[in-house]
Amino acid sequence: MQLVINTLLRFRNSILYLILLGISLLFLSNKSDFHQYKLEKYGLYLSGGIYNFFSDISDYFDLKKVNLRLSKENSTLKFLELKSQALPLYKDKIIKAGRFPFQVKTVKIIKNSFQNQRNYLILDQGSKIGIRPEMAVISSQGILGIVKSVSEHYSSIISVLHLDLKINVRLKNKSAFGSLVWKGKDPKKFSLEDIILSSDVKVGDTLITGGMSSYFPLGIPVGQISKVETSSENGYFKISVELFKDPSQVNYAYVIENQDIEELKKLKLGVSQ
Amino acid sequence: MNSYILKTVVFFLSLVVLQVFIFNHINFLGGINPMLYLLFLINFRFDQDQTFFILLGFLLGFSIDLLSQTGGAHTIAALSISFLRPFIIRYSFGVIAETPKSFQSSPKTLNRLVFLFFTISIHHLIYFIFVYFSWDALSLILKNTFLSSIFSLILVILINSLYRTKQ
Known part of the structure; x- marks a missing residue:
């Protein structure tokens, strides 16, 4: 605990700087639509990466289900395809x-x-x-x-x-x-x-x-x-x-x-x- | 000490007012405005507590941003420069910041120039980066930083020398 407090005190300037920087960025984004848009873009870039990561993980665990569904879909499609090949629509020969x-x-x-x-x-x-x-x-x-x-x-x-x-x-x-x-x-x-x-x-x-x-x-x-x-x-x-x-x-x-x-x-x- | 605080407060307020109502409207050569509120961050005593100084820098930029209806660019630039000042001092004078304040009255001219140059150009660079906030405008950022820095540097040196001779 003492160590944590000491570290905090040692880096108090950097911490204060970062906090105030965050406040000013917030201020900046609230004042100007352009900056807001830009910051949102960077934010999206970040959160997009994170979401992508989690989606990759959940994709992985869903793979079995997905495969099953896919093969089902494929089989129905193949069936349709075959059906369309011999479609009774072509009545005449x-x-x-x-x-x-x-x-x-x-x-x-x-x-x-x-x-x-x-x-x-x-x-x-x-x-x-x-x-x-x-x-x-x-x-x-x-x-x-x-x-x-x-x-x-x-x-x-x-x-x-x-x-x-x-x-x-x-x-x-x-x-x-x-x-x-x-x-x-x-x-x-x-x-x-x-x-x-x-x-x-x-x-x-x-x-x-x-x-x-x-x-x-x-x-x-x-x-x-x-x-x-x-x-x-x-x-x-x-x-x-x-x-x-x-x-x-x-x-x-x-x-x-x-x-x-x-x-x-x-x-x-x-x-x- | 009390007179020092009073002086600092008056200095702070007058710089904010001057910057917002006069120096932001000079538009020299089409749009170059000196940022003389940097005088505060430059002339603030070296031996004071840095945490307090960072807060002051934030406040300075924030009040200018508020009064001149700009985004947060002044705030970020002033805040960053107040955070970076010890490093700049260490680099330009080659000693740690906690030297006695008599140091300030008789520095070597070259060291002082280096200090001014770094403070002003870093501040202007950060300021213009946040004004344009796009990599496409890089050449514009550098051009504006260069021209405005020269303008500010000349004015800061002039005003500081006047101030000193008065003393």
Whole structure:
């Protein structure tokens, strides 16, 4: 005890200095937003490191659970994949079963924003495992977005929660195509646009990806129609869609590579010329 | 001793007032302001208790920050310099601080200059670092430190020599 007091007395100047320095920094940050922002940034840097450490530890102890869940997810995905390969949607025998040009890679989402009007995701894998721009990203129960840019170990994704992104979808039981657009508020609430209205649309109809964009393969379940309103003035339908899975609540994703994309691009180029 | 305390208090207050209302508005060559409140931290007796001195330095910077509506840069700079003063003294005079106060009246000129130079430039450097608070402004910080330090140094030397001749 005596030792502690002696040490305290010996270093009283340094201690006093540090305390007063802390007070002045507090004062500084209260007075100026700029300094507050800067100090918060350094604070975040520190606390981020600490949180990362603890999250690493808890991740480690959750590994078994995570692995189990992952393998479960993988198996359902594989099942879906196989199902989509032999999808009964191809009623006529125009496309022969057996060739399915899409490949799947498992990735982890490390940042998922959903509060803005134009949201982005960041994945923990990049060009090293073969992710390239314009690949599709799906979760175990629905779609997530399209790869925008790629670095060696990370890639950024335009989320489906992005007002400018339109996704080609169709009804599961009828071949009526439309575009899925986010409404901008609730991450599960979308609206269906550009749909050809010769077909009757009912609440509860399931929507799947349309396979026309060459990003997403045909037949990934996306969501179901939650509301159909006829607006009396112009005769158009207002169709609301609810996703099966909230895209903001996803931790793992699958990147889908269309191996035919170069071929398709060449073809499109040839058509436009 | 009592007259010394009174003198110190008057010196302190007048420096705060002068700094806030006059020296902060000189804007020489577009924006260089001398920081003459450093006179207090420079001329404070070397043989006093340092804990007390740190508190005074904090108070000095704090009152200037409060009155001139600036952030906490003056406080941090003045506080740091009052904390660092024994080291600067030791470095520039080559002796420990607890020498008799008669020492102050007849120091070697070069030693005294070194002491002034270090005190002022370190203070200004800390001050401008906290004003800009960004590594991108490093060149601006160094430039401002350099120019303002020269300005302050000249004024401090002038005022100190005047003060001494009066005595």
